[in-house]
Amino acid sequence: MAKSSILGFPRIGAQRELKKATEGYWSGKVTAESLLETAKTIRAENWKTQKDAGVDIIPSNDFSFYDQVLDHSIMFNVIPARYTKFDLNDLDLLFAMGRGLQREGVDVTALEMVKWFDSNYHYVRPTFGKNVEFKLNSTKPVDEYLEAKAQGVETRPVIIGPVTYLYLGKADKDNLGTEPISYLPKLLPVYAELLKKLLEAGVTDIQMDEPCLVLDLPENVQAAFKDAYSALAQSGLNLHLTTYFGDIRPNLKAVTDLPIAGIHIDCVRVPEQIDEVAKALTDSQTLSVGVVDGRNIWKTDFSKAIKTLKTAEAIVGDRLVVATSSSLLHTPVTLESEKNLKEEIRDWFSFAVEKATEIVVIAKAFSGDSSSEIADALAANAKSIEARSTSSITKNPAVRERLAKVTDADKSRKSPFPERLVAQKKNLNLPLFPTTTIGSFPQTKEIRVQRNKFTKGQITAEEYEKFIEKEIDEVVKFQEEVGLDVLVHGEPERNDMVQYFGERLDGFVFTTNGWVQSYGSRYVRPPIIVGDVSRPAPMTVKESKYAQSITKKAMKGMLTGPITCLRWSFPRDDIPLKDQSYQLGAALRDEVNDLEAAGIYVIQVDEPAIREGLPLRAGAEREDYVKYAVESFRLATSGVQDSTQIHSHFCYSDLDPNHIKALDADVVSIEFSKKDDPKYIQEFAEYPNHIGLGLFDIHSPRVPPQSEFEARIAEILKVYPAEKFWVNPDCGLKTRQWEEVRQQLTNMVNAAKVFREKYSS
Numbered sequence: 001m002a003k004s005s006i007l008g009f010p011r012i013g014a015q016r017e018l019k020k021a022t023e024g025y026w027s028g029k030v031t032a033e034s035l036l037e038t039a040k041t042i043r044a045e046n047w048k049t050q051k052d053a054g055v056d057i058i059p060s061n062d063f064s065f066y067d068q069v070l071d072h073s074i075m076f077n078v079i080p081a082r083y084t085k086f087d088l089n090d091l092d093l094l095f096a097m098g099r100g101l102q103r104e105g106v107d108v109t110a111l112e113m114v115k116w117f118d119s120n121y122h123y124v125r126p127t128f129g130k131n132v133e134f135k136l137n138s139t140k141p142v143d144e145y146l147e148a149k150a151q152g153v154e155t156r157p158v159i160i161g162p163v164t165y166l167y168l169g170k171a172d173k174d175n176l177g178t179e180p181i182s183y184l185p186k187l188l189p190v191y192a193e194l195l196k197k198l199l200e201a202g203v204t205d206i207q208m209d210e211p212c213l214v215l216d217l218p219e220n221v222q223a224a225f226k227d228a229y230s231a232l233a234q235s236g237l238n239l240h241l242t243t244y245f246g247d248i249r250p251n252l253k254a255v256t257d258l259p260i261a262g263i264h265i266d267c268v269r270v271p272e273q274i275d276e277v278a279k280a281l282t283d284s285q286t287l288s289v290g291v292v293d294g295r296n297i298w299k300t301d302f303s304k305a306i307k308t309l310k311t312a313e314a315i316v317g318d319r320l321v322v323a324t325s326s327s328l329l330h331t332p333v334t335l336e337s338e339k340n341l342k343e344e345i346r347d348w349f350s351f352a353v354e355k356a357t358e359i360v361v362i363a364k365a366f367s368g369d370s371s372s373e374i375a376d377a378l379a380a381n382a383k384s385i386e387a388r389s390t391s392s393i394t395k396n397p398a399v400r401e402r403l404a405k406v407t408d409a410d411k412s413r414k415s416p417f418p419e420r421l422v423a424q425k426k427n428l429n430l431p432l433f434p435t436t437t438i439g440s441f442p443q444t445k446e447i448r449v450q451r452n453k454f455t456k457g458q459i460t461a462e463e464y465e466k467f468i469e470k471e472i473d474e475v476v477k478f479q480e481e482v483g484l485d486v487l488v489h490g491e492p493e494r495n496d497m498v499q500y501f502g503e504r505l506d507g508f509v510f511t512t513n514g515w516v517q518s519y520g521s522r523y524v525r526p527p528i529i530v531g532d533v534s535r536p537a538p539m540t541v542k543e544s545k546y547a548q549s550i551t552k553k554a555m556k557g558m559l560t561g562p563i564t565c566l567r568w569s570f571p572r573d574d575i576p577l578k579d580q581s582y583q584l585g586a587a588l589r590d591e592v593n594d595l596e597a598a599g600i601y602v603i604q605v606d607e608p609a610i611r612e613g614l615p616l617r618a619g620a621e622r623e624d625y626v627k628y629a630v631e632s633f634r635l636a637t638s639g640v641q642d643s644t645q646i647h648s649h650f651c652y653s654d655l656d657p658n659h660i661k662a663l664d665a666d667v668v669s670i671e672f673s674k675k676d677d678p679k680y681i682q683e684f685a686e687y688p689n690h691i692g693l694g695l696f697d698i699h700s701p702r703v704p705p706q707s708e709f710e711a712r713i714a715e716i717l718k719v720y721p722a723e724k725f726w727v728n729p730d731c732g733l734k735t736r737q738w739e740e741v742r743q744q745l746t747n748m749v750n751a752a753k754v755f756r757e758k759y760s761s
Ligand SMILES: CN1c2c(nc(N)[nH]c2=O)NC[C@@H]1CNc1ccc(C(=O)N[C@@H](CCC(=O)N[C@@H](CCC(=O)N[C@@H](CCC(=O)O)C(=O)O)C(=O)O)C(=O)O)cc1
Pocket: 120, 443, 445, 447, 448, 449, 451, 452, 494, 495, 496, 497, 498, 499, 518, 519, 521, 522, 523, 524, 525, 568, 608, 731, 734, 735
């Protein structure tokens, strides 16, 4: 009988218990003991769910208070000295590294946060200081294994493998030039010590996550696998090398003949890799085949999954494990809470809890279980799959006709940037070093409560609208007081920058409780694309027009771009991503044009997910993506006059300046405050249009003093011409408190004024 395996389970709790407890702890309303208790309850619930579903291989150490990569940094003592000097307790140290800390006597910024491969999850980048001393600081994986065991659940601990851990890291600013992979010999003894403790606790098998194997790896990193796993095999534990999100074939040589118990591959993404990987295994190694999607919410097509498994079985026989493609961290917890979805559509979905059952049914069916229970499950599944593929909900001929008529001219502005700039200067009359923000202002408790009341029908649309107008009034007044140049309306009406649009576009459905962790205590409810996308009516014009009506300053309209809408939703898997992207581009074009017609002459189309969408390896697929991503953005933004200024914004990813340049936005703002290696300042030096490099970290409550802003601007101006440079934060301010924002923006604007004076005299 093939075993069923789950690689990781969402850790936020079915009702976001972890968020509430963590944020309560930060605000002093929840004790450390209570936070630890909440975490324990979530873990217990997760293990029970998986055990009750009949899953054979259940993970532990997939829980984290903030981020699993950060947990490993703390466990291995990869803690820059700036965090250790305050003698913080374990939880506060973790949170200080994750989000920074500023309180009496303590002032420390957060570590850099970056996208986890091509997902909307962010990890805290391991940062290796000059004096890093690797040692085993915690026994979290052992503790959580024993905790599950005490509950009667045998688990397989999940640990990030040493090569991926180092490869995802960076040298700290006092250590520039050091390649993290060079620390492997020093790190391996700490892994060995951890594995020894796990063995002593009764562990037999470990899930060693090495997702870096799906990337294009340099030779020295490929070579590191042999050193690492030869050493770790001494532990006597069965090590299961686990990859996901892509194709490991180009790196297969690096893992062939390693002393490991087996390999896991993602066959939802790349089923074609089965043959080659299976053939590269030794006679005793297992092949774990990911057939239940850890990154999307569509019900698994059982017959297709079984077919995939059969291909593998032909080569590896009974050494086969039936698994989720990746951790289920990227899916919502349970469909159980979704009461508002149309039954016909709800039947197409499967969230983490439902996927636990799917994996068991597939493993049983594949292994020949002919019970009526399995036969019924297979029949019901076939019916759902068939119903979706034939449903009229998924198709809109008008959308397809419109897209077929799009021309190259539709994807190009009327004039080149220098000519547009002349028209925009005349139209907008902005000073040197224009100051602006990225769009959102604090989403206060009051805003969320009012929206919640409106959603539940406890206040009328007029009352909610009045409330939003009052919020806009305050945001506009605030920006005028602080002295910003290009204002925003603050996005108070938006629950989220993607969900908000999903709720207003045809072709989407959305959940009421489908939360997924994005970083730390911040979660999203990705809308779901079920059909062809179009815009039935304007989505943002009313709020932007109102905001412009109450100020003489330029008001920036604020939209989320096609790629970001696509990437931060659960996309369809029945038509190519490319088609969905163009559909979104066309829908957003209508909105951009309507904003301009309503008197909004600065329009920002955010594309923070543009890098995230880039296929993980170089090649034809990547080139195709760059083409359609750029074209979709240009389709959305090219309908306006030269005098209308198009902005775009990007954050938390390693951008390719050429891709950004190809979008041909008039002004781009890029998250930048944590890029402390001077090489990054050079990265966009050749950017031909105007640019703002983010000047403060919006994830941190910390207020940088004006002098810090001035020092950073001076550094940037050594590379960028003054007339090109905009002054702005890293990203939107929705997660901050008002008082923090007031101080942060005041210092930022005052610093800009210092330079404005300097350069005009
Ligand atoms: C900019 N980023 C975004 C990403 N992805 C997105 N989809 N959106 C983004 O903005 N990726 C990269 C970056 C960083 N990531 C994030 C992700 C999430 C947040 C964030 O602030 N999330 C909020 C939730 C936002 C939301 O949907 N709010 C709703 C519901 C609020 C709520 O909880 N209501 C309560 C009732 C009211 C109450 O009593 O408080 C309830 O339902 O129980 C809304 O406002 O209506 C979060 O809090 O996690 C930021 C950056």
